[in-house]
Amino acid sequence: MCGLCGVLGAEDHWTDAAGTTRVFGDTGAGRTRRQERLHRVAIGNKILAHYGLKLSDWQGSAYILRNRTGRQEIVPHLAALWPMAETLARTPCDPLNPAVIAAMSRSG
Amino acid sequence: MASGDTKIPVNVITGFLGSGKTTLLRRLLASPRLANTAVLINEFGEVGLDHLLLERLDEETVVLQSGCICCTIRSDLVTAVRDLFSRRESGAIPSFDRLAVETTGLADPAPIVFTFMADPVIRHHFRLGNTIATVDAVNGPLHLDQNPESMKQVLVADRIALTKTDICDAEQTAAIKARLGRLNPSAPLIETAGGDFDPDDLLTADLYDPARKTEEVRRWLSGAEALADPKSEAGHTHSGLDVNRHSARIHAFCVVQDRPLDWIAFGIWLTMLLNRHGENVLRVKGILNVRDAPTPVVIHGVQHLIHPPTHLNAWPDGDRRSRIVFIVRDLDRATLERSLAAFSGLADAGSEAA
Numbered sequence: 001m002c003g004l005c006g007v008l009g010a011e012d013h014w015t016d017a018a019g020t021t022r023v024f025g026d027t028g029a030g031r032t033r034r035q036e037r038l039h040r041v042a043i044g045n046k047i048l049a050h051y052g053l054k055l056s057d058w059q060g061s062a063y064i065l066r067n068r069t070g071r072q073e074i075v076p077h078l079a080a081l082w083p084m085a086e087t088l089a090r091t092p093c094d095p096l097n098p099a100v101i102a103a104m105s106r107s108g
Numbered sequence: 109m110a111s112g113d114t115k116i117p118v119n120v121i122t123g124f125l126g127s128g129k130t131t132l133l134r135r136l137l138a139s140p141r142l143a144n145t146a147v148l149i150n151e152f153g154e155v156g157l158d159h160l161l162l163e164r165l166d167e168e169t170v171v172l173q174s175g176c177i178c179c180t181i182r183s184d185l186v187t188a189v190r191d192l193f194s195r196r197e198s199g200a201i202p203s204f205d206r207l208a209v210e211t212t213g214l215a216d217p218a219p220i221v222f223t224f225m226a227d228p229v230i231r232h233h234f235r236l237g238n239t240i241a242t243v244d245a246v247n248g249p250l251h252l253d254q255n256p257e258s259m260k261q262v263l264v265a266d267r268i269a270l271t272k273t274d275i276c277d278a279e280q281t282a283a284i285k286a287r288l289g290r291l292n293p294s295a296p297l298i299e300t301a302g303g304d305f306d307p308d309d310l311l312t313a314d315l316y317d318p319a320r321k322t323e324e325v326r327r328w329l330s331g332a333e334a335l336a337d338p339k340s341e342a343g344h345t346h347s348g349l350d351v352n353r354h355s356a357r358i359h360a361f362c363v364v365q366d367r368p369l370d371w372i373a374f375g376i377w378l379t380m381l382l383n384r385h386g387e388n389v390l391r392v393k394g395i396l397n398v399r400d401a402p403t404p405v406v407i408h409g410v411q412h413l414i415h416p417p418t419h420l421n422a423w424p425d426g427d428r429r430s431r432i433v434f435i436v437r438d439l440d441r442a443t444l445e446r447s448l449a450a451f452s453g454l455a456d457a458g459s460e461a462a
Contacts, residue, residue, distance in 0.1 A: 014375075014407075014414045014415070014416055014417060015371070015372070015375030015376075015379065017371050017372070017401075023401075023405060023417050023418060023419045024371070024398070024401045024405070024419075031372075031400075036372060039372050039455075040372050040375075040376065043370075043372055043373050043376055043454050043455060044376055046454045047376065047380070047451070047454070078375060078376060078379040079379055079383075081379070082379060082380050082383035082384070083383060086383075092384060093380060093383070093384065094384045094385075095377055095380045095381050095384070095447045095451060096381070096384075096385065096439070096440075096443050096444065096447050098443075100447075101443075101446055101447050101450045102450075104447075104450040104451055104453065104454060105450045105453065107453075107454055108450060108452075108453025108454045108455075108456055
């Protein structure tokens, strides 16, 4: 826990590569932990924009998710991101939805 | 914290009522190589057999008092495993090097898998090994047709132990083998009826065994190749019975990606998919060509839960494409493939932050 802000350390998640050098090599698939988080935020935002949401890193230990009305929530990792995104967007976030696939194809 | 190699492996042994779980367990435990195995059993059903086992295992056995491990007493499972571990550490019981958990015949094994991965104490000392499902060659087809629990047990399994082949004819055995092969193509089928099988094939050869994990992944991939002309359960009939809707909706296929995957984009895609469709993604297993990673990365999961990824030191064959085997209910292969490709493409223009 951080003594200043009282934040508990982030939970491990299977998608964290930089902390898993045994699997992804010393370079964590080419990125430091910080770079990895920024990359995750950048890609996440391309998807979340489709739902009117925005993601940002919070002190390297969690993420903040905001909607257009200004409501914001802290999420510790990706597994917690999607249920919260559906709550804030008030719609299912479905990667198999043809409209979402088409939007992602255009964004890429 | 124990490292991945020093954690105690856990084998979940599941299977429908009367399919031979306890018989299999007794045979496995008779092997000298599995002498240091602690066993957690459930008293529901087959009381006589279980009691024999209890006496045999003495203090290493903890009996869960509630009727069903999965639905009602996951916390009991946590308590039992923690207690077992603490007695092991204090020297009150011998230092077991493997744990076997026998489920009830009606259990969904997935919550047990979840429990072992989710509890913060247990997951630091234990790791999941193979889940073994026993299928009775005589009554198995009927169980699969009529009981969703039986189907789920087969789909979640890493190994399928086919029992009672000694009391049915070759045609019946061939039919159930073909059916199980279609349902879960990546799980090897091992006939255990005569007791003439190698316990290692069921228990110890798993994805976290450095010596055998390449072989394990090769096995998945050969199962995936068999899916090139995927024949789903749909349309098949068994023993003259119509396939019920539950089994007809389940099928396995392999999603292939030619280009190396960006791990972060892949992680976002799979977590998003499992959040929305986790109930229908019964298994996912794959070997990935991850951009900038020195070796192939192996993933596997059950429904919402993905195990910590592992890697192979080298590719198991000449094919360098990412190949992911899905066992799903009501999901379409082409849509999954298109979706993964579209989400992977987000990383191509997403290097601004990296």
